[in-house]
Amino acid sequence: MSLLEIKGLGIEFGGLRAVHDVSFAMNEGEIVSVIGPNGAGKTTLFNMISGVYLPGSGKLMLEGKDVTGMEPHLLARRGLSRTFQNLQIFQQMTVLDNAITGYHLQERGSVLADLLNLPSSRHRAEAAREGAQKLLARVGLARAAEQEAGNLSYGALKRLEIARALALSPRVLLLDEPAAGCNAVETEEIDALIAEVAAEGVAILLVEHDMKMVMRISKHIVVLDHGEKIAEGDPATVSQNPAVIAAYLGTQEAEHADS
Amino acid sequence: MKLSNKQTALVVLAALIAITPLFFPSSYYFRVGSLIFVNSIAVIGIVILAGYAGQISLGHAGFAGIGAYACALAPVHLGLHPAFAVVLGAIISAVMAYVVGRPILRLKGYYLGVATLGFGILVSMVLANEREITGGPDGIQVPDLGLRAIVKTMGLDLNNSEFWYIFSGLALILGAWVALNLYDSPTGRALRALHGSEIAARTVGIDVARLKLQAFIISAVYASISGSLLALQNKFITPDVAGFMHSIEMVTMAVLGGVGSVLGAIFGAAILTMLPQLLTVFAEYEMLLMGLVMMLVMIFMRDGLLPSILRRIRGKDE
Numbered sequence: 001m002s003l004l005e006i007k008g009l010g011i012e013f014g015g016l017r018a019v020h021d022v023s024f025a026m027n028e029g030e031i032v033s034v035i036g037p038n039g040a041g042k043t044t045l046f047n048m049i050s051g052v053y054l055p056g057s058g059k060l061m062l063e064g065k066d067v068t069g070m071e072p073h074l075l076a077r078r079g080l081s082r083t084f085q086n087l088q089i090f091q092q093m094t095v096l097d098n099a100i101t102g103y104h105l106q107e108r109g110s111v112l113a114d115l116l117n118l119p120s121s122r123h124r125a126e127a128a129r130e131g132a133q134k135l136l137a138r139v140g141l142a143r144a145a146e147q148e149a150g151n152l153s154y155g156a157l158k159r160l161e162i163a164r165a166l167a168l169s170p171r172v173l174l175l176d177e178p179a180a181g182c183n184a185v186e187t188e189e190i191d192a193l194i195a196e197v198a199a200e201g202v203a204i205l206l207v208e209h210d211m212k213m214v215m216r217i218s219k220h221i222v223v224l225d226h227g228e229k230i231a232e233g234d235p236a237t238v239s240q241n242p243a244v245i246a247a248y249l250g251t252q253e254a255e256h257a258d259s
Numbered sequence: 260m261k262l263s264n265k266q267t268a269l270v271v272l273a274a275l276i277a278i279t280p281l282f283f284p285s286s287y288y289f290r291v292g293s294l295i296f297v298n299s300i301a302v303i304g305i306v307i308l309a310g311y312a313g314q315i316s317l318g319h320a321g322f323a324g325i326g327a328y329a330c331a332l333a334p335v336h337l338g339l340h341p342a343f344a345v346v347l348g349a350i351i352s353a354v355m356a357y358v359v360g361r362p363i364l365r366l367k368g369y370y371l372g373v374a375t376l377g378f379g380i381l382v383s384m385v386l387a388n389e390r391e392i393t394g395g396p397d398g399i400q401v402p403d404l405g406l407r408a409i410v411k412t413m414g415l416d417l418n419n420s421e422f423w424y425i426f427s428g429l430a431l432i433l434g435a436w437v438a439l440n441l442y443d444s445p446t447g448r449a450l451r452a453l454h455g456s457e458i459a460a461r462t463v464g465i466d467v468a469r470l471k472l473q474a475f476i477i478s479a480v481y482a483s484i485s486g487s488l489l490a491l492q493n494k495f496i497t498p499d500v501a502g503f504m505h506s507i508e509m510v511t512m513a514v515l516g517g518v519g520s521v522l523g524a525i526f527g528a529a530i531l532t533m534l535p536q537l538l539t540v541f542a543e544y545e546m547l548l549m550g551l552v553m554m555l556v557m558i559f560m561r562d563g564l565l566p567s568i569l570r571r572i573r574g575k576d577e
């Protein structure tokens with residue numbers, strides 16, 4: 001039994017087959033990458049896996065249980081956590097508060113205790129705060145903790161989202177272009193962080209445009225084009241696949257030639 | 260010892276409530292003061308709902324109406340002491356908020372605004388039309404709370420305005436304390452998170468529907484208690500307490516003062532309660548000037564009066 005199993009997942013938007021019949025599986029500690037040109041359906045696939053979109057067809061199995069169509073907050077309880085390609089940051093809150101929300105499932109409790117500031121409420125909040133501070137240090141944001149999140153750079157916010165997602169102590173972590181918009185140094189740091197988290201046993205599903213990074217850290221690669229899976233396998237196999245070269249690596253070369 | 264933001268806010272609030280009476284030219288101002296406090300309590304509820312959780316209600320006066328009429332009716336029909344009528348009103352408001360909130364809090368933005376508006380209108384219609392029980396549009400007497408007499412036996416002889424100034428002032432401090440507790444608590448953080456990004460909130464495990472409902476219920480209880488205190492201090496109440504204008508007033512006070520902050524909301528309530536009294540010298544231009552002030556604040560101080568003023572002061576310090 002795999003940790004996460006995707007079986008024939010599909011969705012349409014007004015006749016457009018954004019994702020069609022995609023299947024693959026992943027185990028603990030594995031880094032699996034989903035690649036494909038823009039508009040291939042990678043983010044849509046993530047949205048279905050994380051419960052943001054209700055799949056039109058197919059099944060999603062987490063630890064052998066059918067979790068298809070389950071709401072995101074319930075999937076989060078089962079150990080699934082994610083980041084977003086287009087940042088979803090709580091802009092008005094401090095960086096630290098953003099990270100603490102990642103501990104919501106641990107820090108939540110009686111609303112009455114929260115309203116009356118009872119010791120139980122303070123203890124919960126304090127434990128979450130300590131965890132969040134450690135996580136911020138891990139992603140290099142400790143010094144920005146008290147700043148309003150909206151004031152941070154794009155690269156810093158990308159790392160803040162990773163910290164928030166890690167706060168859930170996920171078993172499966174979905175990262176949608178975590179290094180997009182980051183400079184070379186930041187990309188390398190994120191790269192190292194992903195490997196580190198995977199080494200702790202977390203299954204990581206990654207969408208990333210930086211091919212060097214994908215080839216280096218992925219155990220398995222799934223290639224999407226026009227919403228369909230056109231190839232999968234280890235990095236060496238996939239990069240030799242003619243269909244992949246035509247659909248994806250080809251367009252990348254074209255982009256390089258343009259610039 | 261360094262005070263936290265919450266402690267500072269409470270100390271400032273308590274000091275203002277305690278010190279301003281020293282400058283009152285007449286006892287009429289105690290009456291204005293207690294009206295400000297009672298309005299502020301309702302507006303704090305709006306801050307929790309709109310400022311923390313980002314959800315709009317244009318019908319919260321409905322809950323004020325429930326709180327007010329509980330104090331008028333429960334002592335007569337159920338033989339309940341008015342103090343317990345306040346509690347009963349709050350419980351009924353909480354239950355109503357639960358029943359109404361469950362279906363309508365799925366709506367967003369102006370759809371939610373219109374749905375809550377409908378609820379408020381419904382309550383005020385019932386209060387105006389059920390003449391046999393509520394006395395209809397002409398209003399109804401509210402029994403005395405009886406607390407002033409008890410305070411008197413303890414050697415403190417206050418007139419009605421003074422008593423209500425102190426009593427609603429204390430209630431306001433309590434309400435502000437609870438709201439400030441909430442802000443920094445796990446629940447408050449989750450509310451602010453769903454305000455910032457509902458999608459991100461859900462993916463970190465926040466049960467968005469449940470939390471919105473909790474915020475709606477808490478804010479309904481604030482409005483209900485505000486309505487109860489208004490009824491008890493006036494000893495008379497009309498269906499206007501549940502009316503559309505009262506709902507709009509609550510939201511306007513919150514937005515004008517600064518919907519994200521408890522102190523800001525109280526500031527907004529104070530300004531909008533006092534302004535009509537100050538502007539009476541302009542007679543028929545009163546409403547015109549009110550509208551103008553509100554527009555100018557929104558154009559030049561989008562975050563509300565208090566946050567904008569504080570930012571300007573801090574900006575000069577740096």
Ligand SMILES: Nc1ncnc2c1ncn2[C@@H]1O[C@H](COP(=O)(O)OP(=O)(O)O)[C@@H](O)[C@H]1O
Pocket residue numbers: 013016018036037038039040041042043044045
């Ligand atoms: N909510 C939506 N409504 C309509 N079309 C959508 C929606 N989300 C994605 N799409 C479409 O689905 C396709 C796949 O998009 P996306 O998953 O974002 O691709 P990728 O992440 O691989 O770049 C695109 O054609 C996109 O326009």
Ligand SMILES: [Mg+2]
Pocket residue numbers: 042043044085
């Ligand atoms: Mg995408």
